[in-house]
Amino acid sequence: MSTPASTPGSMRGGRGAAGLARTVLPPVLLGVVAILLWQGFVTVLAVKPFILPGPFAIGEQFTANLQNVVNGMVVTGRNALIGLVLGAIVGVLLAILSALLRILDEMAAPIVAAFAVVPIVALAPVLYTMFGANAETARQLVAALAVFVPVYFNTLKGLRMVRPVHRDLMRSYAASSWQATKTVTLPTAVPFVFTGLRIASSLAVISALIAEYFGGPVGGLGKSITSAASSSNYGLAWAYVLGSIILGLLFYCAALGLEKLVSRSAPA
Amino acid sequence: MTTAAAPVEHAVAVNAVSRVFAGRKGASVTALDAVSLTVAPGEFVSLIGPSGCGKSTLLRLIADLDTPTSGSIEVFGKTARQARIDQDYGIAFQQAGLLPWRTVAGNIELPLELHGTGKAARRERAAELIELVGLSDFAGHYPDQLSGGMQQRVAIARSLAESPSLLLMDEPFGALDEMTRERMQNELVRICAETSAAVVFVTHSIPEAVFLSNRVVVMSPRPGRIRDVLSVNLGRMSDRGENLREDEDFFHSVSQVRELLHGSASTGARGVETR
Numbered sequence: 001m002s003t004p005a006s007t008p009g010s011m012r013g014g015r016g017a018a019g020l021a022r023t024v025l026p027p028v029l030l031g032v033v034a035i036l037l038w039q040g041f042v043t044v045l046a047v048k049p050f051i052l053p054g055p056f057a058i059g060e061q062f063t064a065n066l067q068n069v070v071n072g073m074v075v076t077g078r079n080a081l082i083g084l085v086l087g088a089i090v091g092v093l094l095a096i097l098s099a100l101l102r103i104l105d106e107m108a109a110p111i112v113a114a115f116a117v118v119p120i121v122a123l124a125p126v127l128y129t130m131f132g133a134n135a136e137t138a139r140q141l142v143a144a145l146a147v148f149v150p151v152y153f154n155t156l157k158g159l160r161m162v163r164p165v166h167r168d169l170m171r172s173y174a175a176s177s178w179q180a181t182k183t184v185t186l187p188t189a190v191p192f193v194f195t196g197l198r199i200a201s202s203l204a205v206i207s208a209l210i211a212e213y214f215g216g217p218v219g220g221l222g223k224s225i226t227s228a229a230s231s232s233n234y235g236l237a238w239a240y241v242l243g244s245i246i247l248g249l250l251f252y253c254a255a256l257g258l259e260k261l262v263s264r265s266a267p268a
Numbered sequence: 269m270t271t272a273a274a275p276v277e278h279a280v281a282v283n284a285v286s287r288v289f290a291g292r293k294g295a296s297v298t299a300l301d302a303v304s305l306t307v308a309p310g311e312f313v314s315l316i317g318p319s320g321c322g323k324s325t326l327l328r329l330i331a332d333l334d335t336p337t338s339g340s341i342e343v344f345g346k347t348a349r350q351a352r353i354d355q356d357y358g359i360a361f362q363q364a365g366l367l368p369w370r371t372v373a374g375n376i377e378l379p380l381e382l383h384g385t386g387k388a389a390r391r392e393r394a395a396e397l398i399e400l401v402g403l404s405d406f407a408g409h410y411p412d413q414l415s416g417g418m419q420q421r422v423a424i425a426r427s428l429a430e431s432p433s434l435l436l437m438d439e440p441f442g443a444l445d446e447m448t449r450e451r452m453q454n455e456l457v458r459i460c461a462e463t464s465a466a467v468v469f470v471t472h473s474i475p476e477a478v479f480l481s482n483r484v485v486v487m488s489p490r491p492g493r494i495r496d497v498l499s500v501n502l503g504r505m506s507d508r509g510e511n512l513r514e515d516e517d518f519f520h521s522v523s524q525v526r527e528l529l530h531g532s533a534s535t536g537a538r539g540v541e542t543r
Contacts (some may be wrong), residue, residue, distance in 0.1 A: 165365035168333050173382050174353045183382065187369045 013120060015146075038043055053235045061235035062242055069243040072221040077247050078135050079220070080208040083143020084251070087204070090144070091151030099159035099185070116149040120207055122213035139211040139220070146207035147200040151193065158192025194259035199254035205248040221247070278342065279434050279466035280307040280330055285339030287325050287492075290445035296342040302339070309433065312460060312467045314477035314484045316525065322492025323470045324438055330468060331359055331436050343434065355383065355436040358427035358465075362421035362442045366411040372398065372422050373407045379429045397425040400459065417448035424456070428463065435460075435467045441476065450513070453479055458507045474529070478502070478521045479512065486528040494530045 035055045041047070042054035062069060098105035120142055127138035162185050170180040181216065212222030221244045228237035287300040300322040307313045315323040323533060328334040329341055332352040343351035351357065358379075366375045377395040385393070398407050401421040413421055420440055427435060441449045453476060460480075471477050477484045481500050488495045500521050502512060512518055 037502075122526050163363075163365070164364045166367070168361065169359070169365055171333055172331055172352065172357075172359045173379050174355065175382050179382055183378070184367065187367070190369075 008194050041267075049234045050232065053238055057235045058238040061179040061233075062239040065236060065239055066152065067099050068224070069221075069239055072219065072224045072240060073247045074207050075136075076205070076212070076244070077218040079139040080143050080204040080247075080251065082140045083145075083208055084147050084197075084201060086140065087147025087200065088151050091148045091196070092155050092193060094157035095150075095159060096181075098156055100181075103228040105156070106123035112149060112152055115145060118145065120146075120210050121214065124211045127211075128215040128225075133215050134217055136217065138216060139208050142211040143204045143208040150203070151196040152194030152201045154199070155189055156194045158189030161188050161192070163188075191259075191263055194255070194262050196226060198252065198255040198259050201251040202248050205244070205251050209244055270395070271276055271426070273394070277308075277345075278306045279309045279344060280305070280468060281342040282306070282326070283340045283342070285326070285329060285336045285341060287329060287334070287447065288337045298491035300329075300336075301493050303492065304339075305485060305494065305497075306392050307434075307466050307468060309466050312469065312482045313479055314481040315470045315487060316471055316474065316477045316484055316529065317487030317492075317495075318472070318487045318489055320528070321487040321489040322494075323487050325492065326472050327421045327436055327438050328467060331357065349530055351434075355379075355406070356432060357436050358430065360420075360427040360438070361425045361441040364411070364423040365421055366422055366426075366537055368383060368411050370450045371408050371410055372403060372414070375411065375422055376426045376429055378426065379542040383430070391431060397428055399534075400428070401425045401455070406516075415448075417444050417452060419451065420444060424459070428459070428465075431463065431465075433465050435465050435469075437467065437469045439472070441473075448478070449473075456480060474522050474525050475513070475518075478525060479508070484521075486525060488502055498524055498528060 039054045039056055042052060047054075050088060094108065098108055123145070124138060124142055127141055131137040131141075166188075167180075168182045170184055175183070209220070209222040212220045216223075218224075218227070221240050225237050225240045225244075228234075228240060282303060284302045284304055285300055286298065286302055289299055291296045291297055303326060305326075312398065315326060317323050325334065329336050330343065330348060332348040335516060343349040345354050346356070367378065367460055370378065373391075373394045376397050378512070382388045395407070396431045398404055401424060402454040403418060403421060403425075406414065406418065411422070414422070420443075424437075424440065427437075436448075441452050444452060457480060467480075469477070469480060479502075482501060484498045486495045486498065487493065498521070502508060502515070502517055502521065
């Protein structure tokens with residue numbers, strides 16, 4: 001058995017600069033074409049800015065008010081991040097408990113499903129009254145709730161994915177239930193947790209932003225969009241929308257990067 | 269691993285064991301019916317029979333992964349449960365069952381780690397075993413970078429980690445191709461000669477059972493019973509090698525097992541799986 005049955009598959013995944021260009025270039029080209037078409041459409045048909053401002057006007061507003069937009073992104077982003085961390089921690093912990101105690105799972109499943117459909121519109125004003133209109137707490141809780149649901153369900157699913165052969169193995173080693181959880185159950189669930197986090201990341205931003213519509217302090221992206229629109233500054237409103245998109249993408253890409261990093265260090 | 273005062277006569281003693289699986293609405297399946305079997309220390313015993321004859325069930329009962337409906341099982345004079353808790357056996361399954369997030373070395377160290385062996389000792393033992401199964405160049409690889417045969421070798425190394433005096437193997441080569449399979453068999457014979465552990469080996473391959481075993485236990489299905497036990501006199505483990513497969517006695521034993529498997533009616537002329 002000195003000669004291996006086959007050489008192991010190479011782990012090198014680099015496709016080179018040409019491959020990268022081929023993945024990046026088409027969407028960029030499409031984006032440029034779409035923006036030009038949009039601008040052409042607005043200019044040629046002389047669309048009023050309150051209906052749809054042109055992308056150049058939005059870009060102009062965006063650069064002119066860059067500091068304000070970035071400030072808004074920081075406020076909303078901070079709320080979303082706190083909500084994301086909070087919701088993820090609670091989601092993972094509760095999922096572990098549910099996996100250990102069948103009864104808890106049966107009790108929690110309908111409640112978590114109910115959480116999933118709680119409308120932010122209804123919840124946010126209630127939370128503002130509870131925590132005061134000057135605090136960001138309500139927004140962070142709204143984001144946490146939105147994050148909790150996908151993280152909980154994905155983690156619970158991952159915890160159930162332990163292969164029977166691994167379970168037998170742990171029993172044959174007379175491993176304690178904590179040892180089995182630590183060595184087999186949790187590592188099996190990790191990729192699922194990160195999938196849940198990826199889904200939750202953009203939800204956190206959207207929820208934190210929407211929650212701003214229903215009260216609380218000014219400064220966030222949601223409040224800025226409404227106030228710019230109500231003062232008929234549509235270009236600026238759209239500039240804040242652009243900021244929201246960038247923020248959402250940032251969160252999503254960070255979660256995606258984290259997921260890739262984890263699945264690489266632990267090839268599944 | 270405890271040192272018994274009185275010398276232990278049997279590695280495994282199965283005494284009138286039955287296992288009935290409860291089905292839906294009162295229907296039940298008798299997987300094993302009053303099976304008795306003993307395995308001596310250092311002896312290699314194969315369990316062979318068609319699917320559903322309860323050979324895997326018997327192995328799982330010995331491993332205390334399942335409990336018998338009636339009858340008793342002793343492993344080195346203790347209950348199967350105590351033997352499991354004392355880690356008196358090593359086990360390998362048809363699926364290698366490696367943890368994909370651990371390297372080859374990490375997988376082999378797993379049982380040692382769970383039972384509190386120090387880091388340095390773990391490293392040393394893993395290196396020894398990796399050498400034994402011929403994977404020295406792959407210690408840092410992950411399971412998904414290895415072929416099926418290599419994964420199974422890691423699983424076998426893992427089952428040997430704590431130098432058990434009993435090895436339980438449930439069709440460990442069942443998913444491998446013929447050539448890899450024969451090489452693994454040669455390897456297992458060598459390892460058994462070196463470790464002098466008793467082995468209970470489940471298989472559905474006649475030549476495999478004959479090549480490896482001191483005794484072949486032929487089982488029949490529905491309900492699972494032991495039909496016959498055949499002693500294979502092909503010499504000591506350490507003397508068995510590749511040329512044994514061409515030996516006259518080997519062929520003779522193979523056709524004996526085949527006749528036992530098919531009952532007296534057929535004499536092996538029919539299309540029999542000869543893996």
